[in-house]
Amino acid sequence: MTQQSKLSRRDFLSISALAFSGAVLSSCAPAVAQPAAQPTAEAAVTSADEAIQRLKEGNLRYVGNKTVDPNQTEARRVELAGGQHPFATILGCVDSRVPPELVFDRGLGDLFVIRTAGQVVDKAVLGSIEFGAAELGIPLIVVLGHEKCGAVKATIETLAANGEAEGSIAYLVEGITPAVEKAKGQAGDELDNVVRANVGLVVEALNKSTILSEAVSAGKLKIVGGRYDLDTGAVEFIA
Numbered sequence: 699m700t701q702q703s704k705l706s707r708r709d710f711l712s713i714s715a716l717a718f719s720g721a722v723l724s725s726c727a728p729a730v731a732q733p734a735a736q737p738t739a740e741a742a743v744t745s746a747d748e749a750i751q752r753l754k755e756g757n758l759r760y761v762g763n764k765t766v767d768p769n770q771t772e773a774r775r776v777e778l779a780g781g782q783h784p785f786a787t788i789l790g791c792v793d794s795r796v797p798p799e800l801v802f803d804r805g806l807g808d809l810f811v812i813r814t815a816g817q818v819v820d821k822a823v824l825g826s827i828e829f830g831a832a833e834l835g836i837p838l839i840v841v842l843g844h845e846k847c848g849a850v851k852a853t854i855e856t857l858a859a860n861g862e863a864e865g866s867i868a869y870l871v872e873g874i875t876p877a878v879e880k881a882k883g884q885a886g887d888e889l890d891n892v893v894r895a896n897v898g899l900v901v902e903a904l905n906k907s908t909i910l911s912e913a914v915s916a917g918k919l920k921i922v923g924g925r926y927d928l929d930t931g932a933v934e935f936i937a
């Protein structure tokens with residue numbers, strides 16, 4: 699269902715509610731399935747576990763084609779002009795098939811998103827993530843890899859051919875190479891094994907940041923990994 703048709707539906711429902719008294723509505727109205735409630739009055743997320751739960755719920759809606767497109771109203775935009783309190787940092791891939799806000803059915807001000815090919819971390823990425831934790835107090839970081847990652851595939855192929863990637867793509871290959879090494883000899887699909895290994899190594903790398911590791915030790919932050927399935931849309935939390 700498109701957002702427009704959802705809005706029309708909501709408009710229709712609210713007009714219906716205005717047009718009929720409660721008694722008439724309850725006795726005469728047909729049993730119309732109500733759209734899932736817009737979580738506009740959600741309680742603030744206060745912990746990593748609550749943040750993970752909210753992401754899981756959103757992903758379930760996405761997988762089940764029951765998205766509610768929360769926090770995408772004009773009111774939300776105006777409210778956020780005064781300040782942001784995103785509840786999760788998502789370090790994902792640039793892949794056009796894995797946009798975090800859609801995958802987790804979230805809206806404005808919910809997610810602090812950083813995307814690089816293969817979730818490769820450089821100083822700008824790490825600084826951005828540290829900023830989210832230290833300045834915004836975001837309690838959760840998710841390193842989100844995905845099925846059939848092109849950057850991971852290119853790294854595997856470049857190494858197999860003893861080749862060298864062109865331009866700054868070589869920087870990405872260099873960043874993903876340790877995951878190829880780590881997954882060597884593992885049974886199963888090599889590409890998927892490297893995708894998972896890469897997520898684990900990025901989580902490990904983030905844990906080496908002083909700012910992040912201190913927040914983890916203080917119980918203010920959790921860093922977890924995830925793998926997005928292109929076919930089902932499901933995010934499996936790993937690492």
Ligand SMILES: [Zn+2]
Nearest residue numbers: 791793847848
């Ligand atoms: Zn990718």
